Amino acid sequence: MAEAASGVHLWLVPTPVGNLGDLTYRAAEVLKQADAVACEDTRRTAHLLTHLGISRPLVRLDAHTMSRAERTFGQYPKLAYVSDAGTPGISDPGSELVQVALRLGGRVEALPGATALIPALVLSGLDTARFTFEGFLPRTGRERKERLAAIAARTETSILYESPHRLHATLTELAAVCGGARLASVTRELSKKFEETRRGPLTELAQAFEGGVRGEIVVVVSGRGVGELLPGETQTDYPGLAAGWATEGRDAREIRALLQSRGLRKNDAYQLALGAVQAQDSVPARPFANAPLEES
Missing domain, CATH: 3.40.1010.10 (Tetrapyrrole methylase, N-terminal domain)
Structure with missing residues (x-):
């Protein structure tokens, strides 16, 4: 060039x-x-x-x-x-x-070369197919709360950097918004003599690092599981939602997409959407004018 x-x-x-x-x-x-x-x-x-x-x-x-x-x-x-x-x-x-x-x-x-986030992700043992890199979170304020909430709701793995003196507080906050059982890992001192990766539920990791730690740190948090409730949430009434949307005149494809956006698995959303539309009609009808709803 x-x-x-x-x-x-x-x-x-x-x-x-x-x-x-x-x-x-x-x-x-x-x-x-x-x-x-x-x-x-x-x-x-x-x-x-x-x-x-x-x-x-x-x-x-x-x-x-x-x-x-x-x-x-x-x-x-x-x-x-x-x-x-x-x-x-x-x-x-x-x-x-x-x-x-x-x-x-x-x-x-x-130039390609050294970075901390990819080795820490691989070492975490968590899903590597899809992930979001958060960098350093804001220290305080509304934006920090919003970013933590996004990590909790996200279905893919999240990676963030953290300083030693804020690690315990961040793990404690993550446990509060994600639920203490959410799996995560903490990797520090990558490629150095005292390199360490700890894996486990967020509550256990917060306890493990309560006394402080040294070194550069990468935290990896697993994504939200299918049907997993966050602290303060109640079980979603998927059949009720599907029936309500069918009453509003939404078609099955749209209802399926809405159910999936709320965490329902694809096949389950398909069955509920199709059933809700057929129940709304006086006679069983194709939910789409041009093509049937495909399960795959």
């Missing part, structure tokens, strides 16, 4: 979340050829470059200094960016730097 007409070239370079041996050969080569290395913490990145035997100018670009980005590209058009650990742009200001580079007509490359 040809260089951008502006001459700006940004590399997003993943750095190890723990073990320095996890840095890829390509990442090391990019750090060598860049005009400069931008980073969140120059001291931490200097340690990494010294370990690799690389000497490049270092520029601090974090959430508080991103206003310098355009000026930095003017001085160092070929710029490598690293965060403190993991892949830049994930829960750090790397995405803002990408926007600046694109606005300048630059070329952006994101």
Whole structure:
């Protein structure tokens, strides 16, 4: 691929979340050829470059200094960016730097490499087919409550980052909104000497980490099971809902979709929807003018 007409070239370079041996050969080569290395913490990145035997100018670009980005590209058009650990742009200001580079007509490359969320998800033993990454939750307020409620209601696995001193409080809140029996895992110190993953119900995990913990932390929470009631919920009257919607004149396909959206399994929703529409009609009738309701 040809260089951008502006001459700006940004590399997003993943750095190890723990073990320095996890840095890829390509990442090391990019750090060598860049005009400069931008980073969140120059001291931490200097340690990494010294370990690799690389000497490049270092520029601090974090959430508080991103206003310098355009000026930095003017001085160092070929710029490598690293965060403190993991892949830049994930829960750090790397995405803002990408926007600046694109606005300048630059070329952006994101190298594959280290990240904490995927290893923690795999280690959790929970469903990996579908998941949502929450990053860091807001510390307080309405948005935090809304995000916690979304995790509780979600049917796919949820992944979030947390700081050591807030871990116990977050696990306790998750147990309150999801139910203490909801399965989860806590992974800390990935790829380091004291790496640990604990798995179990949220209540047990909250108790296990009540005394505090050290290290970088990833929490993985299982999705809501079929028919699982959240704290404070009552059993849903699916037949009553289906009958009510049929009385309103909704067709079977629409009723099935509504039942599924409330947590009912597909086949059960099919049977209830079809039965409700047929019961509403004076004679058994096809629920759709153009095609029958298919179970699959």
